[in-house]
Amino acid sequence: MDQIKIGKFIAELRKERGLTQRELADLLAISDKTVSKWERGSGLPEVSLMLPLCKELGITVNELLSGKRLEAFEYQQNAEANIMKLINEKEETKRKIILAVIVVFITLLAGISLLLVSELAELPDDWRIALVVIALVVIFGGCGVAATLEMTSGAFECAKCGERFIPTAGAYIMGMHTITRRYLKCPKCGKKSWCIRRMSITPDE
Ligand SMILES: [Zn+2]
Numbered sequence: 001m002d003q004i005k006i007g008k009f010i011a012e013l014r015k016e017r018g019l020t021q022r023e024l025a026d027l028l029a030i031s032d033k034t035v036s037k038w039e040r041g042s043g044l045p046e047v048s049l050m051l052p053l054c055k056e057l058g059i060t061v062n063e064l065l066s067g068k069r070l071e072a073f074e075y076q077q078n079a080e081a082n083i084m085k086l087i088n089e090k091e092e093t094k095r096k097i098i099l100a101v102i103v104v105f106i107t108l109l110a111g112i113s114l115l116l117v118s119e120l121a122e123l124p125d126d127w128r129i130a131l132v133v134i135a136l137v138v139i140f141g142g143c144g145v146a147a148t149l150e151m152t153s154g155a156f157e158c159a160k161c162g163e164r165f166i167p168t169a170g171a172y173i174m175g176m177h178t179i180t181r182r183y184l185k186c187p188k189c190g191k192k193s194w195c196i197r198r199m200s201i202t203p204d205e
Pocket of ligand 1: 158159160161162163186187189190191
C-alpha cells in the first residue's frame with residue numbers, strides 16, 4: 001500500500017468537497033488528528049472506518065486503497081491486487097517470525113554441539129580453542145540473523161500515542177524486551193514506553 005499516495009488522495013477529495021479535516025473527522029466520529037495522520041501518509045484508516053470514509057468522499061474502498069479514481073477496466077485488476085497486498089503483509093510477518101525462531105534453534109543446537117565436542121573429545125588444545133571460537137561465531141551469527149528478521153517484521157505500537165513504527169537497529173538491539181513487547185522511544189511523541197508488536201504497520205487489527 002502506498003500510504004503517501006492514499007493520504008494525498010484523501011486530502012484532495014476532502015478539499016474538493018469543501019471540508020476541513022475537523023469537519024471530515026466529525027462526520028466519521030473520530031478525532032481530526034486521525035484524519036491528519038492519514039493525509040500525512042503515516043497510517044491507513046482502520047478497516048471499520050474504510051466504508052464510512054469512502055462514502056463521505058464519494059469513492060469505493062478499492063479506489064481508496066489504489067490512491068486514485070479507477071476506470072472500469074482497471075477496477076477488477078486493482079481490487080485483487082489490493083486484497084492480496086493486505087493479506088500478504090501479515091503472512092510475511094508470520095513467516096519471518098517463524099523463520100527467526102527456527103534459525104535461533106538450529107544455531108543454538110549447532111553451537112552447543114560444538115562446545116560439547118570441544119569439551120568432551122580428546123583434542124589438541126588449539127583444535128579445542130578453534131571449536132569454541134567457531135561455536136561462538138555460529139551462535140552470535142545466528143542470533144544476529146534472527147534479530148534482523150524479527151526487527152524487519154511487522155511494527156511496534158507506541159503505548160502512549162498508538163503510533164506504529166519500525167525501530168532503528170540500534171534502538172532495537174539495546175531495548176529491553178519481552179516476547180511481545182519492547183521498550184522503545186516513539187518517533188512521533190518522543191516518549192519511551194513498552195511498545196507492543198503488531199503484525200502490520202497499518203492499524204487494522
Ligand atoms: Zn508515541
